[in-house]
Amino acid sequence: MEPLKPARRKVKKDNRNTTGYLFISPFLLGFFTLTIFPILYSLYLSFTDYDLMGTPSWIGLDNYVRMFTDDPTFWKSMKVTFFYAGIAVPIRLVFALLVAMALNKIVEMVGLYRTLLYLPSVVGGSIAVSIMWRQLFGNDGAVNSILGALGLPTHSWLGDPDTAIWTLIVLYGWQFGSSMLIFLAGLRNIPKTYYEASSVDGAGPVKQFFIITIPLLTPVILFNTIMQVIQGFMAFTPSFVVTNGGPVNSTLLYVLYMYQRAFEYFDMGYASAMAWVMLVIIAIFTALIFKSSPHWVHYESDTK
């Protein structure tokens, strides 16, 4: 009597679940072998000294200790990354929103404009755009040629430690396409009647922007902000291709330094530890943004 009950239940469970598991097994396989396993393995590696070629040897917290106490380059790259993300992300978001609003007004050929403005992001993270950037801001590049033609002083944009990071920030801001599309979708969802009603009450476009557009767009702003902050912290290609971290490490983004440690100095254990520190930082930022969201994000369905 006793064994009968669990057995029956088991059969029943198998019957339903197995089919389900079978259907999702491709995802599960990929998830476990390509996501979970590498994540856990890198956590393990972060506690080891591993030069990629030998076998990892356990050194406990040494990598973390070294990172925080004995590696000025680590702090430098951290500083560069915070500066970069802190400036480039707002620039991109503001830019994306402005362009989205402009596009929202255009009636004719909106598809064409949307495509044109989205293009930089399609080729976005790509090497090609970064190489183009290198040419544009090079000493003999287009930017200097234009400045020269206008009789303005030229500048070694990429060679000057003070300006090199700005070229990367501009590059990041320029690739605003995907945020722009999301903003555009959000703008389209705001009922026209709100604007009509408010203009009857005498509100001008600026007032409408602050009392209707922004509040109703806050969920989209929240989403875009989180996505862009994560992207900003993880930026790699621009500094790798355009400046390779130079001059004098002024554009050494965190992930680029991590790459250097892993593959140029064969210091995979340390690089893994760096990856986990970045994970924690991104998690903290995401959590902070989420925590703050009840204060400024409004959902229409909210009943207040």
Place this chain on the structure above:
Amino acid sequence: MKKSLLWSLALAFVLFLSACSGSDEASGEGGSDDSGEDGDQVTLRMTWWGSQSRHDQTQEIIKKFEEENPDIKIDAEFTGFDGYFEKMAAQAAGNNLPDIMQQNFGEYLNQYADKGLLADLTEYVESGQINVEGVSDTVMESGKKEGKLLGIPTGTNALTAFYNTDMLEEAGAEIPDENWTWDDYVATARKVHEETGEFGARLMEPKNLFEYYLREKGYKLFNEDGTDLGYNDDQLLADYFTLNKQLVDDGVAPGYDTIQQIKGVEDELIVHGKAPFDFRWSNQATALTSAAGDRNLEMTLLPGANNTEGMYLKPAMLWSVSENSEHKEEAVRFIDFFTNNIEVYKIGGSDRGVPIKEDIRNQMADDLSETDKKVFDYIELVTENSSPIDSNFPPESSEVLAALEEVDELVMYGELSPEEGAAQFREKATSILTR
């Protein structure tokens, strides 16, 4: 029914997992089993770094080799130098190194040797499968580490001072010969700058040139067992920095803002007649001269009163066979072909250095291109005026050299004084080497 579903799920898992691990092993064998076995043909993977002209030449060489060895097919993988060793490191981690690998002397060879990733080629040389008759011992020695022969040099190389005679003559400056000193170098550079308004020299890159500078003064970059720097007086590095910094400050040499725009040999200042001097490796003569067009480039020893102490011959590159290769015999056949077949050098010239075999050099002597002839003569000159190469580079040396480059940039940008830079470099190097 349910059971069969469960079974098939389990089976799918097992198959998937075994496929994963299986592919690891298969590729560890040089990817040769999956594609190469038809008609008893063996496929070898081969990697190198280089310029476009080297890629083209090497593929032509491979074609020649495959014609003579129809049982071997070579899969070529190549990139520029940037990224090459990063890629190799990832392959080494996956136990997936190519059968034949272009290897670099110094920190890289030592790193791979340290991990036992390269096959010992001694037996193949002893059995004559790699014919190195008439190759000098010092040249063969450079491929050895702890008694194992881990690479066959592709050719001989040396640092050289390229100079543009036209520019020097135009400025009325003295044409350097092998007896010139650092003072001569600075004086000539200044004179060219004053007379022509162009740069008088290219900024020296610290990676190879500081080591030469030390050697010329009787020191080494690393100590005997590679656990510390090989010099105690920071003034040496401070002097080196000062030498360069003054040239930069006076506009005689370009700063890093100009140097960083150079993305290949073709962009070099000397190629465009914008600086008369450029210190670099002799095997780049062909690439440099062909880019320079009809500008007249010559080469001589680097400056310094004791430059015979400072100069050294270096294997331009090495051919190594990876320890995990399943086809060492076939890989060795390619290396033998590369070393002994005159066709190789007719195609490649001195791009991988001057041939290590005397009879190849002799056979080539008659129909050398003008540039190759200069390179051959130059290597001859260095052979008579040089000291043995230092092979005491620790595995961490690529990081130490990167630190040197970083400090050099800081000094040239004026963020550190030469003395501060020298002290900071020692601090960084010691911290890296004692870690």
